[in-house]
Amino acid sequence: MNETLWIVAILAGVMLIIILYVAVRDRETSRKLAMMEAGIDGVNREVFKLSKAIERVEKRVLQECRELMQDRGEAEPVEKIVHKKLRPFVLELEHLQERVEELREFQERLDRLDTKVRQVTFVNEHSAPDEQKILQLHAQGMDTESIAKQLRLGKGEVELVLKFSKFNPPS
16 A cells, blocks of 8 residues: 555655646747747738838829929929839839738748647657757767766767667767
8 A cells, every 4th residue: 555655645746846837838939839929929010111102102103203393394204204204213112012021921830830839749859869969969078877877868869869870870
């Protein structure tokens, strides 16, 4: 009976540790998602500002055209006057459209990344040993047991990485 109680207590402790670990990882993932959402919101605000700037430029162009048509003089053809007056607006409009397109592409990439991040569930950062760290520590002369303790990995995992590194030396 005493043994059973100890086993139940140990299992309860292990479950508590697992639950705490999952909660910490979930909070960390939520924080990263919040940062990503803030970045996407910033991009959306920038796209909105640029869209408004394009609208203002279009209104100025229309106003200039109206003024040109009213003040039309016979000295120069209308096409030349329009071309001279509207050229800076057209260049500014083209620049703003390019910028909006760049921001839309960036937003699409962020949306794809956000989708991928949301698809990720629980990822244990120790599920695969960090091979580079193991190889670096081994190159510094540390033994397998010390590397395992320092990286909080199993001795067998460290030995396996070292054995594979002999077959496939890092390039």
